[in-house]
Amino acid sequence: MHRTYSMRQTRAPTASQIQNPPPPPSSTKSGRLFGRGGFGHALRRNAAGAFGPDLAKKLTQLVKMEKNVMRSLELVAKERMEVAQQLSLWGEAGDEDVSDVTDKLGVLIYEIGELEDQYVDRYDQYRVTMKSIRNIEASVQPSRDRKQKIADQIAQLKYKEPNSPKIVVLEQELVRAEAESLVAEAQLSNITREKLKAAYAYQFDALQEHCEKVAIIAGYGKHLLELIDDTPVTPGETRAAYDGYEASKAIIQDCEDALTNWVSSNAAVNPKLSTRARTLSMRRRNNIKARSEGLDLSGQDVPLNDRESWVAAGEHRSHEYEDEEEPEDDQAHSVLDSDSGLNGEQHRGRAPEMAA
Template sequence: MHRTYSMRQSRAPTASQIQNPPPPSSSTKAGRLFGKANLGHNFRKSVHPGAFGPDLAKKLSQLVKMEKNVMRSMELVGRERMEVAQQLSIWGEGLDDDVSDVTDKLGVLIYEIGELEDQFVDRYDQYRVTIKSIRNIEASVQPSRDRKQKITDQIAQLKYKEPNSPKIVVLEQELVRAEAESLVAEAQLSNITREKLKAAFTYQFDALREHSEKMAIIAGFGKHLLELVDDTPVTPGETRQAYDGYETSKAVIQDCEDALTNWVEQNAAVKSNLSQRSRTLSQRRAARNTGEGHDLTGQDQELDNRESGLWIPASQHQANEYEDDDDEVATSTADGETRGREQVVA
């Protein structure tokens, strides 16, 4: 029997790839030494991440290096899934017809999962590279911070040792220029950080969503394949019915291929719907940021406004205009008049 190890021999671009072209191959897949050995991975694990480079960029350098290790691990998982799929198909080759056919087709699905893992690594690298660009900007801002701090220290030292030194005026002028340069650099860093952060995690979450949805599709069709296996117990000497599910298993694989090929984000099955409370808070925040919200602070007028004629002493109110409220205690104003109702003593 011909064993198949991959779902599609010739791969046409999927609907998702047409809508969102795939990125270049991940940078973790190139530049390896000694075949599959990964010396860099072990080195990054043994050396404290972020131990080198400018102080400002150290924390983000640690994140970037940790993410590279994550990608190496995902790449290894994808490659080993493909090997597992092939071995599953080889194992089932000598079994009964139904088990042999189903294990072959299950191997096809698991091999497809391995290829999805490989594609996910490329998408994930978009996120990592974008985060890495923030690190580079942070590293470029560090010298301006260091220069400003150095001049500040020099001025403090001169004021302590030589309070009348003419160098102090020169250094103060340099400090003004350094602060201006640092202010521009910090503003650029703030803007770029926000822009790149949103772009980076958009890459990651889009990739996660596509990957997870396609994995769920494969899992669903895998369970359909299992229905072709006759697990009815037989007595010794009894013969099972001849297997006639070859065309069905091929149709299941074809349906799975079509579902994966035609998947686009707009048709995703899992939707992240906000609760009413989250939507309300989000709308309030958007209105507050855009200035389109309604300011309700001026709608309530002060009660103690005698000039406008709105304030009336408590003695002028009719007693029957209010319901009884034993919890309300009378309060006195600054001029000795009483507001409200006196507390009733039992």
């Protein structure tokens, strides 16, 4: 900037960076072999799925496409900072209010470019995490191939030499290969779910922080525009002297303070689910929790320790029951305890009661 005052003069860590330390620089910011253009993008995207194990091809292509996205974001960040500098240079020759406001607007736009550059570094966390899933997929492919190869050999032998002793040996190898494949598949399933959630948590957290901070800058930028006097003047009339230098500095300082103190817990945008979505999501989380913890059946067969609640068979008539439900144990009698019994005969011990 051509002015001495700039938001980038101090590099103290922000509250968000203290709470969530920034990652290392993105791996896409160095080692460019095909440059920044569309040729490199197309080559990476099309060649990504042509090599490697079949199981990992689709995710390999996704990872390469995300690399293209990151390099595009880098280019946008760099050009936005150049635009900010050019805006400040253009406004320098204007009137005092235009010169001051365009310079401060350049400061804000340059800060957006800086935020976009930081966003690329956090976006790379997402991409690297997705790459770890791809690596696991690639490691599982050999066990699948080995199992399929043995199965094909067994099928071929059974067709050509049904009595070959090699069939028994191959079937034993197939059992071992299937066991190894089960372990590998379970590991892939577990890691895929864990890493997928972690990867997109990185991306959405970074996106939320970036968008919230850009919204803050946009708000203060509109306050800066209010300092420009756009009242029409007649030819030969002079405008009043500009007295907004301190105000523009104060707006920039307030913007810097807001960006420095921003943390995710104070985000202005908090997505709220509808009642239906919240109910369905809660049901899904409860089902997952129940499956992970197992069903609690400890209270299903609790022993009855209250000996006084038991009544002898001969005392049933003399024991008065009011409008109370029968105890669970009385309801749980099998069909053998009914009046007719399993074979249509009266239960022993009932006859004296009925005779009485």
